[in-house]
Amino acid sequence: MIYEFFNNLFGSEIIAGFIAASLPLLIFILPFALIAVLLERKVAGHMQDRLGPMRVGYHGILQTVADIIKLLQKEDIIARDNDKLLFNIAPILVFAGSYAAFAAIPFTSAYIGANIDLGIFYIIAVTGLVVAGILMAGWASNNKYSLLGAMRSAAQIVSYEIPTILVVLTLVMFTGTTNLMTLSENQTALFWNWNIFGGPELSLAKFLLIPFMIIAFLIIYISTLAEVNRTPFDIPEAESELVSGYHTEYSGMKFAMFFLAEYANMFAVSAIVSALFFGGYHSPFGYLGNTLDIQWLIPVEQFFWFTFKGVFFVFVQMWLRWTLPRLRVDQLMTASWKYLIPIAFVNLLIVGIITLI
Amino acid sequence: MKEYFNNIFTALYTIFVGMKITFRHLFIPAVTIQYPDVKLKLPERERNRLYVNMDDCIGCDQCSRACPVSCIEIETVKSIPGEDLGKTSNGKKKVLWVTKFNIDFAKCCYCQLCVFPCPTECIYMTDVYEFSEYERENLIYDFVTLTPEEREQKKLNYEKFMAEKAAADAAAKQAPKEEPKKES
Numbered sequence: 001m002i003y004e005f006f007n008n009l010f011g012s013e014i015i016a017g018f019i020a021a022s023l024p025l026l027i028f029i030l031p032f033a034l035i036a037v038l039l040e041r042k043v044a045g046h047m048q049d050r051l052g053p054m055r056v057g058y059h060g061i062l063q064t065v066a067d068i069i070k071l072l073q074k075e076d077i078i079a080r081d082n083d084k085l086l087f088n089i090a091p092i093l094v095f096a097g098s099y100a101a102f103a104a105i106p107f108t109s110a111y112i113g114a115n116i117d118l119g120i121f122y123i124i125a126v127t128g129l130v131v132a133g134i135l136m137a138g139w140a141s142n143n144k145y146s147l148l149g150a151m152r153s154a155a156q157i158v159s160y161e162i163p164t165i166l167v168v169l170t171l172v173m174f175t176g177t178t179n180l181m182t183l184s185e186n187q188t189a190l191f192w193n194w195n196i197f198g199g200p201e202l203s204l205a206k207f208l209l210i211p212f213m214i215i216a217f218l219i220i221y222i223s224t225l226a227e228v229n230r231t232p233f234d235i236p237e238a239e240s241e242l243v244s245g246y247h248t249e250y251s252g253m254k255f256a257m258f259f260l261a262e263y264a265n266m267f268a269v270s271a272i273v274s275a276l277f278f279g280g281y282h283s284p285f286g287y288l289g290n291t292l293d294i295q296w297l298i299p300v301e302q303f304f305w306f307t308f309k310g311v312f313f314v315f316v317q318m319w320l321r322w323t324l325p326r327l328r329v330d331q332l333m334t335a336s337w338k339y340l341i342p343i344a345f346v347n348l349l350i351v352g353i354i355t356l357i
Numbered sequence: 358m359k360e361y362f363n364n365i366f367t368a369l370y371t372i373f374v375g376m377k378i379t380f381r382h383l384f385i386p387a388v389t390i391q392y393p394d395v396k397l398k399l400p401e402r403e404r405n406r407l408y409v410n411m412d413d414c415i416g417c418d419q420c421s422r423a424c425p426v427s428c429i430e431i432e433t434v435k436s437i438p439g440e441d442l443g444k445t446s447n448g449k450k451k452v453l454w455v456t457k458f459n460i461d462f463a464k465c466c467y468c469q470l471c472v473f474p475c476p477t478e479c480i481y482m483t484d485v486y487e488f489s490e491y492e493r494e495n496l497i498y499d500f501v502t503l504t505p506e507e508r509e510q511k512k513l514n515y516e517k518f519m520a521e522k523a524a525a526d527a528a529a530k531q532a533p534k535e536e537p538k539k540e541s
Contacts, residue, residue, distance in 0.1 A: 047379045051389040218369075323375040339365060 024102045024113060033263040036311075037064045040318050047322040074252035079142065082249065086140035090133050091250065091257035097129030098265040105271050106181045108281050108302040119180035120168055123272060124161070127227070130265070131157050134236070134246050137258075141249035149245025152329065153229055153236030159336045160226040160233075166344035167220040170351050171195065171276050174209075180272075184280025191284035196277040208354050212347055217277045219344050221313075224269035226336070228262065230317050232324035233332060270313030271306070281306035404467045405486040407460055409500040413445045413479035416453035420471035420480050428464035429471060432457035434511045437518040445477045454515075455501055456508040462488070463496040 006016035038053070038061065045052025053060030078087060101123045103113035116122050131154050138150020172178050175186060175195070187194050196213045198206035226233035229245075237245035247258045274280060281302040289297030327335065390397060399405075416433035433453040436442055442451035472481055490496050501508070 043383070046383050046387065049382055049385055049388050051387045051391070054389075054391060319376060319379060320372075323379045324372065343365075 020113065021103075023111075024107070025099065028107070029099065029102065029260070029264050029267070032267055032311075033260050034064045034068070036263045036266065036314060037067070037259075039311075039315070043315065043318045044322055047319075068256065071252055071256045076252045076254065077249075079249060081142045083140035083142065086136045087249075088254075090137035090140060091247075091254040091261075092133075093136065094130050094133030095257045095261040095264070097127055097133060098261045098268060100126040100129070101268045102264070104180055105268065106184050106275065106280060107306055108299040109181075109185070110299040110302075112181055115179070115181050117179050120172070120178050120183070120272070120276075123180075123268070124165060124168065127265070127268070128161075130261070137250070138246040141246070143249050145242045146246050146248045149236045149238075149242045149248070152242075153246060156229070156233060156236060156332060157227050159333060160223040160340075163219050163223040163336065163340035163344045164227065166341065166348055167216045167223070168276070170216050170344070170348045173348070173352055174355055180275050180280070184275050184282060187279040188282050190286065191279065194277065194279040194282075194284075205354050205357060209351065212351050212354070213277065215343065215347050216351070217273070219340050219347070220276070221273055221316075223336070223340055224273060225317060225320065226332070228265045228269055228317075230266070231321035232327050234321075234326055235329060235332060238326060266314050266317060267310050270310045270317070273313055274306070274309035278309055280309075399484050399486075403484065404469050404482050406462065406483050406488055407465065407471070407480060408483045409458060409460070410479040410481075411455065411458070411500055411502045412443075413447075413477040414455055414458065414500075415445060415449055415451050415477055416455040417476060419474040419476070423470045423474050425468060425470060426464050426466055428461040428466075430457060430459045430461075431455065434515045436511075437514055445479070447477055449477060454503070454508075454511040456503065456511060458500040459497050460500065461497045463493050 004016075006019045007013060010016055010019075041063070042052040042060075044050075053063035056062040056066045078084060104116050104119040104122050106112040134153045134157075135150050138146045138148075138153075141147070171183075175183055177183055177186075186200055188200070191197070193200040196210075196217055198209035198213060229236050236242075237247075242248070247255055250258060283301055283305045287298050287301050289295065289301060416431060418431050418433070421427075421429040421431045432455075434456050436452055436454055442454070444450055467482075469482060488496075503511070
């Protein structure tokens, strides 16, 4: 699609691949991170009856731009006893891990970075790079707090990957595909066809599935929340205990890379949740482009709905952040191993039986 | 087993209760006061930076003596006959040139004790509280309205007048001695 278009335009596979690969970064992730950081601070402020940033631009809308400029100018500090190589690779690896996930996410029916058949498993596998990057950052910083944060983060991501994958497995079993494009394509037309409402086929099974789909959604939402290290699962970055976890020693652009990766990750997991359960890029009420018979309007609308759903789930993540206190380590592990995993297993079985019937 | 499901239910239920509360707070007007743009109204009897209205000051030195930390320094010069210093707003006649009226706000403890003894109510507390400085010397405020040249001039005038007066006195003392000689 996009790749073929650029291939025809420039006649070179390398340029086309390069452009197609950097497109989501330039037109989506960077603006999204800019807006999400501001949104986070504004939401945080207003939920605590404060105002949030107010001084740069009207109601502080240019605050993140100013922050980015500040980060660009900052000195890149590398302490003497750091492991230089790992220290420099870590932020790149973390960002690459979260950015690579965007390759398989369908933004519209007209744009997907790589239409992989194993899309959802590819995303889960490639985000594993983030764990490696975080461990590297913590180890190479030569700082006890960073190391503690990194170890907590790795333990948390690894244990919460299991319920995530179990729920993904439930969905894969139910829909019979791992391709995110097909997954979204199946949930077309009205919102009643979304997977959270039991999928597109109208039968008794559809109504039986709804409660179990809602349970599956809650499990994947909680576990992805833990995977992106957001409150209430933010012990890897617990400010009051660990300064700020694995990126304590980083400054300037390297710190910005971690920050960008965190926000890219937030959107990535929200996009996966919306693609699995909430129809991906599909509009809940049909398209204006279809009624007006304008074909090019449909992808634009789809992009809007996809962003809307993603940003909504990101907003819910922020909302939860300012609602819930941080979990202790043992509570964190209890929540994953004693509650989420057994429930996800039982849910997997029940959904399987219902689909068979 | 019952406890297990109870835990799940309580966890989910309480999360939704908390989310309801935070969502409500999203629409409560913020309590922030954006300080440099918006300032809180000060209390009625607040004590901040002093100000001296030199038009009313008679140089009586009472504030300086009342000050517990000696942050007020006053020097005065008597006026010579023929000079009109005007009157204060409550009708007192001014007779002294105030050539030095320094208040060191680095020392000042904002006790307001200097304000009460003032017979003309010329020293008082204002509502200015933002006057931080980088140099401690900048906190010494000079309230005298005369220019440095004028202050020197007043001192010289007075010294000259005293010298003339002393000379006149000396002349007057000698004159009565000489006169009796003439008479006798």
